[in-house]
Amino acid sequence: MAKQVKYDEQAIRSLDWKEHIRMRPGMYIGKLGNGNSPDDGIYVLVKEVLDNSLDEFMMGAGKKIEVKVMGDGRVSIRDYGRGIPLGKVVDCVSKINTGGKYDSRVFQKSVGLNGVGTKAVNALSSYFKVQAFREGRTKIAEFSTGELTKEWEEATEEPNGTYVEFVPDGNIFKQYKFNLEYIEDRIWDYVYLNRGLSIYLNGQRYYSKNGLFDLLSNRVDVEKLRYPIVHLMGDDIEIAFSHGNNYGEQYVSFVNGQNTTQGGTHLNAFRSALVKTIRDFYGKSYDATDIRTAIVAAVSVRVMEPVFESQTKTKLGSTHVAPDGPSMNSFVADFLRHKLDNYLHKNPEVAKSLQKRIIQSERERKEIAGIRKLANSKAKKASLHNKKLRDCRAHYNSKHKRAQDSMIFITEGDSASGSITKSRDVQTQAVFSLRGKPLNCYRLTKKVVYQNDEFNLLQHALNIEDGLDELRYNKVIIATDADVDGMHIRLLLLTFFLQFFPELVSNGHLYILETPLFRVRNKKKTFYCYSEEEKQEAMKKLGRDVEVTRFKGLGEISPDEFKQFIGDDIRLEPVRLSASTDLEQLLSYYMGKNTPQRQRFIIDNLRLELDALAEN
Template structure:
């Protein structure tokens, strides 16, 4: 047999991506993702160049068009990208701009003609987006000429075309279609453009964005413009009922991130107000929304907590031994938008969602501390309102946290359950794969179940009377109910609270469940069914995962006992009774309706309800629980007309079962 040679790993094994493949085969490296988010970022790279041009004072309008075939067009009215021959580089500028990563006009920040405060400092945008396009068409007006370029799948086709322009016009128009060979999804929704263009209008005073969206009915047009930028935006968010007036502060600073680094310039801008109705904090740098914050966010937190805490101390606002305010207390009533610019920026990555500049953090912290100190001195009435609202937020948060911790402690099973839960009877084994908990109806059932069970692995907790209807009650009322609290304690897994107003009460952890089976065991009569439904409804609302994961069961109890000389038969339904009687034929028997659980002898309870070999358990599913909950709500809820309609339509089917004389 000829042995197959092993793959070798030598000098010839090393290779590098070249040209368009550097982006097309690894788009996630440049755009952060090869999915829709990366595709969206490729659009922003083109848009950011037009914004940089407008911020330099060239053009006050940008038109963005979203076509139905997923192609995009961005048109600005700036100076137009230089694309002709570059004698210094000895190449055409269009090659550098559209086909060379890390090339552009924004590196030399000391040159007065370069972009001083720019979104696109990495020199990747135009080239990376061109490389990742199915096609790209470029039309540039500058110096009295019209220049056109065409690219397909990252390669230029036809070179640079140049002709004289009869009109005095300048600007750049780029139309392209993201390539599905590069991105897994190119269907950028209109909502993305709404969001990004509004944000850019907010941080670029007076710059008008026109969005054209192609639909079945033609082009829908929308404009975004904030003449006063972040100040107008804060006023818009806060409305007419803010606690304080809108403050707008600006400053410029020069400094460096490290002693061995060169100085750079920073422009700081902050607009803010305080409100007891709305809250918002947003951070922008060089027009890019810092979704993950970074240096400006850290500065705002530091400055706000420091100055407001100092004000509260100086004016005796704290109670004796009261803890210091946190930024969460301030943020809850703060509307603040920060927009900063710098000639050098350290982004956390190419997607520009966070910046890490040490000097920006230090400069902004010092700037905000000073402005807040002056503001509080000059506006004592507003300072008092801010202090009062922040303390209200703080004390409310602490009260809610105390309530949550107390509730968690109340519902926790880490204590000795036998001493804390009335009439709960535990089992001996600690093996979670065997432990079963029976939720039984009443004290009498507790006695017979206790005597009839296998104490090694079966535990019991009685439900004393009908428990609270968890469909209609609020969480506060539910958790004050002793029966429900006891059951949750015994289960040990906490509760799932999906209400936003009570989300802090949620403490569910499936790993805390102490049981392999949670078995609802009630009498087979009307009252028993109602109690079973109430328990099931409670579990469905507070611990639905237990149902989803198959931990909840219903123990079927027999309706009839049929006794012969040789054997006792149990029938769990009318049809089973009929079948057993037909099977007995002429044999003599006695027939009686089964007693309630509390009247059963221990051996009978074990045989019919508790013995794993002879009992009947029904696993509760999500669909069954939802149907039960819906029916229960219909029968006992607030929908009176729905209940009337149901009884009118189906009442005759149940008349024989009605307990009336």
């Protein structure tokens, strides 16, 4: 029995706003991270400041935003909106629940409604500066970890607007580094959703004339789509979609300019309304799967007082578009029933091509129905004694308190899986062991998923046969050796997921496990190093009599050691598709027949490597 602690007035403690944010940063910005993942906290800090500038543009104030990311980790954002009222500059960035967004007359459909965003940035920055420009006067305030250090007011010739500069606190964000690609992707999203807005990142202009039409045009090979992109716009809603030749469903969704990477009620409403509208148009009860297979779509809505399921706003929970307005389902359904139905009547060639795509999906589904039934029966029997899967207790599709922490490691062979299995957290970490090199499934049909026992058992372990709604693990982690064979297996698995389940990647569930390449130690201390540079640095720190071990495979790392690499300090590299990624082109380049482009790349880079060796 635990020892009782005295519980009286002295045990009750009140934290001020900045102490609470610094003590529980995850409540405000999600995970911390070092910048390797696009959802790490340092990017949330940038987003929170940018959102305020975007809200100004949405209200018709300012058509330009300037963003600078400097090498020392310093970020500055300057907009040309109305500027914070000078008398409230300090309050707006240092007093919780203070802001202009509570007044719906001023900000009717903004992203940040909770009055916390810039306060969190302020509290979590070693240096924070805010400057407002209004009608020839400017107010400047500087802070350190949320504490006001200086403020003053003076005359200015600068145009109206707001300037924010900050440096994330290195004590909270350990060894962080901004990846400009992640910021660039977010800026592209912002300009697609705000036609006419120019955002400059380190001097380079980002601009969109046609909104979500441009977004899809830049993400797919337009020439390989089954029909031209359908672009529909209405009050507070914009939709663009087409069908390609891939499997799965690929969506990008937004609410009030915020990329809802985990979807939510608006995306669910679109998926349902699309099926109903198409069934009604053709007068046929097509299967929902056949209608949505191979779709690529972007959906954006603007709602009043949005309710998100987390502070980082990645999933919409609102059931209505406004407190007294229509439900999300009826709002989207009415829009599609009117706009899409009219579009298909006016564009018979598009309607014909869309129907051909649906019929093709239906035919393919029926062709593999028998194979699927047999494969599922085999998988069901195998699951009873499935030696490939060492499951965990918490699953992503359950109500378990640790559902978000669930992950599965896909390993090569029993040797590697043995080390992970013995050192894993059985509550949240599962292991799936491959028998050997999986099949290169590029350009193969989905029939191969059911005919190949390895693939079939893997899709059943993940529970993704019918989409991601019942995905069993939040993180699907490829854990292969850092050698040529391991890299080849990694590529084959990536091809499998990108070919048949691209939404697993686009929704941010697929990762690569990073494990140390070297162990550097002496009798007193041990360093695990993930690169040659880290190894050299560790050798310098330890001095003489150093033992260096090169890990050739995961099986060489003992379970006791492995526990350190898959625990709190686990290093995961997210598999991500950037805004400009053409999936078909990507797979063709790496996994197709030896294309001249790939041969040229190998020859050129091999020559560079040989030249470097010769110089040394």
